[in-house]
Amino acid sequence: MSLPHAILTALLEKKSSGLELTRRFDRSIGYFWSATHQQIYRELGKLEADGLIRALPSEQPARGQKKSYEVLPAGRAELARWTSASQDPKPHRDALLLRLRAAAVVGTAGLEADLRRHLELHERQLAEYEEIEERDFPPGRDGAEVRLRHLVLRAGIDLETFWTQWLRRALADFAELPDGGPAEQV
Amino acid sequence: MSLPHAILTALLEKKSSGLELTRRFDRSIGYFWSATHQQIYRELGKLEADGLIRALPSEQPARGQKKSYEVLPAGRAELARWTSASQDPKPHRDALLLRLRAAAVVGTAGLEADLRRHLELHERQLAEYEEIEERDFPPGRDGAEVRLRHLVLRAGIDLETFWTQWLRRALADFAELPDGGPAEQV
DNA sequence: ACTGTTTATGCAACTAGTTGCACAAGGTGA
DNA sequence: TCACCTTGTGCAACTAGTTGCATAAACAGT
Secondary structure (H helix, E strand, C coil): CCHHHHHHHHHHHCCEEHHHHHHHHHHCHHHCECCCHHHHHHHHHHHHHCCCEEECCCCCCCCCCCCEEEECHHHHHHHHHHHHCCCCCCCCECHHHHHHHHHHHHCCCCHHHHHHHHHHHHHHHHHHHHHHHHHHCCCCCCCHHHHHHHHHHHHHHHHHHHHHHHHHHHHHHHHHCCCCHHHHHC | CCHHHHHHHHHHHCCEEHHHHHHHHHHCHHHCECCCHHHHHHHHHHHHHCCCEEECCCCCCCCCCCCEEEECHHHHHHHHHHHHCCCCCCCCECHHHHHHHHHHHHCCCCHHHHHHHHHHHHHHHHHHHHHHHHHHCCCCCCCHHHHHHHHHHHHHHHHHHHHHHHHHHHHHHHHHCCCCHHHHHC
């Protein structure tokens, strides 16, 4: 139940249309809360109906016509409420770890190539984060807002660092395993 | 679409009833693929209908009567197929990171207490993983199956280590921030 | 006997996210 | 000027996961 809050945050950072939001979700917010454009448009409709945001009255709202939104005071209040409310962490689900556990019983055949592919994806993501860090967070004392955003980026960098290291270890382990793995014994 | 495969894996490790599966999801598989008992029973029904598992014919199947399942050859084949097939990583969603980003625009009031609570939860989880490692994976050369399972546990340990360190850094940063944060400026 | 608790199975309704597609406006090139 | 591509908005159906509750047997206490 956090997509509306992700949208409120993005809109507070900058008033945007649906498509602009979609683009920013692909680059920034979406790194830790992804959403498709269909979700975003649906949610914008709900948020507007609930009086948390409103469309900027600049242009006539027609299909194929850009429509920008801004956050209303009620929206900011709701976001502040949600941010400060205590929340339990949601259980994670990670298909790759599950597949490794499955490989322990049905064999590792074919898995190594995909581990390699995942390693590449995580390396690329890590490089992207590090570029953002270099560009947007040069060393030096910053205000609270910048430091908080930097903290979030650090989480992304450290997570990708973890994954690349773990995947490298996994691949090294695979190299020592008998070909095909446990399935041989079946 | 991985709950069926999580169940197949768990059943291959050990034939179980719905409740036994539920318990094991709470302790072990569930660390990276959680599921409620309702989900598990529903999925067991589907897997049986699809001919991937079957109920052990020992006892009469009545409500309130334990019913154990085992994996059929078709189920093992499907799990092997799924494990070796290439899969894209699913986009993550992390409410805590989103809240931090929101806090950058609406203020950090109330957030610190919850960060502290999350830190405690992750410390507890880390301790639990380390206990499991000590108990189930004593040092020494192991077979492929044990090494794969250890690798999965290492991922859990490293992830929890990341979170505890990141949260400690976040709390240290908070201590230096002006009280309440950016909301002050509003 | 009867009350309550634990173990065990399961259905139904709801919420959130995904996938596939449709529609409209404006620009580009043949 | 017609066919096609891009930009922008949006609906509908589907899939996966969550929440709330119902049912039944076994057992323990009184």
